Amino acid sequence: MDNKKYYYKIYGLTLASDYEFSQFVRLEEQPQETDIEFVYGGIPDFVYPLIEEGYYKGIKKDQMWFYNSAGLFYIHDRKTVNFIEYNKGTVDDAALFFPGLCLAVLLWYRKMLMIHGACLRIKDKTIIVAGDSGAGKSTLTTELIKRGALLMADDLTGILMENGEFISYPAFPVQKLCEDQIQHNNLDTANLRQVKYDLNKYEVSRENEFYDKPAKVDALFRVDVKDVEELTKQEITGADKLKVVIDCIFISWLFNEYFRIEPDDMVRCIGLSNQIAIHRICRNKKQNTLNEILDYIESNV
Template sequence: MSDYDFEFRYKAFGFNIASNFLLEGLLPAEGPPEVYIQEGKVPVEVPGPQDSHAYTVLEGDGFAFRVKDIGTFLVLGGTHIIAEKNESCEPEAHVLFILGTCMGVLLMQRGLLPVHGSALALEDKHIIITGQSGAGKSTLAAALNRRGCSFLADDIAALQEDEKGESWIVPSFPRQKLWRDTAEKIFGSVNSLNRIPGVRDKYHVQMDGEFIKAPKRLDALFELTTHSGSEVAVSEIKGPEKLMVILRNIYRPEIIEFMGKQKEHFMRCSRLASSLPVFHIERPESGFTVDEQIKGIIHSLKQLYHHNN
């Protein structure tokens, strides 16, 4: 295929993308394409029955995987994504996997570190909010979005290392995904939101705050967890546990193992842990405490800023 076959041009995660189909929610490109995304036949055999989840690793930095009822995907050399839809795939449901798992693999192939979390600006600092599924990171990020905080990323915060070893957050695209219950807590209802195809009860939310289009240096990472207490507690993590927090909040970490990149990945995370302030936010298991969580983050950032000056 020539560049003429890729009529749509976008920018995400710091690179220009050419696509042969529409990808809603991405920003327009600013230069020649570096990554190509296409719908078409995946020229790779993924093992196992067609109705099963499976993956295969290819020579030359390739990764192919199949998602039941959605399709088969190939990510090659940090430059190409090919998506082959199943006949039973709901219209546009495969896009979630292109902008999710495929993009995570592509980032790894291009040497960026994908953290599973939201990246945003608060108190003139640029932070990532992460945490295990169900911890409430999307709710907290959505509340900050509603307050007008500027965002860099929603689900995948991609980090690029500069020559000094500092990590920069690369902007993704100005969209947030929320489950129905979270969306109802934040917005009152989902009537004005668009449901994401292929996922029950998940919706797209436009950013209320400005979307930051230039990379920003990462100033701190906050991991959200739940506890049995009744108060929100924010505490700075020191020592080896910082590395553990980073390692457990990488986007699709199992793929790093499949691709045989464990050693370089561990070293990259170690360098990040050695210089990055990392905090725990512990919230009560029940109740709606986002206001207290935000106060705790702001207090921690102010202390950190004051201490460093």
């Protein structure tokens, strides 16, 4: 690692980083102040004895550390992620976890709702295509982009409540696609960066299909894969809307039993569920229902 700092705009915030991210939106000039920082080194001493005792993560209010096969990360003060390479990982391997996991935790601490889903601008509306890994979000997002939609965020949507409205902020102009989608879209992997810790996906530039302005969220489409006889799709009403929003929170699996929605977090979840249309789509993985789902989404925007 060199001593150079790199500066970016991401989720409406200014980022100072010791690591260079080719996929992020770079700032042409160094900002006077930065909102968040990625800093190489600086892991506190108390972490290492805990690792030796068998812990792989530690959580306090607005503070978290964890390690995996690529890196060791310490997220704190609603501002900073300290990191080093770890185990058999390299610095480049560790950096793969910044755009998703690390940012999801850090921005949640900054009171941004982090939804596991892609954010798209379509027909002058802003929608989220949400779902668990393997639900088909990337396939749907790719096909919607072919139909004229613009990408705001690929797999992690960040939403802030501002003056009573819920605003989604653009992430960066890159989409991650699985190998079957790469082949389906006739893309050459020789020119693409592989994300080996995310189901062996590849990063595809969306600079020409990127919407770089914050926008009010209008609708969320939750996609689930289940053992259903046929495709089901419906708009959700009442208290079930809140349950869908909570189910779509990105980082709950990481916190496990430690995860809790604080009262002000719940207020945001309730507000979002009240203000936007929410649809649930259940599909059978063995059935080809792609066009039917796309038509349903477009007809309900």
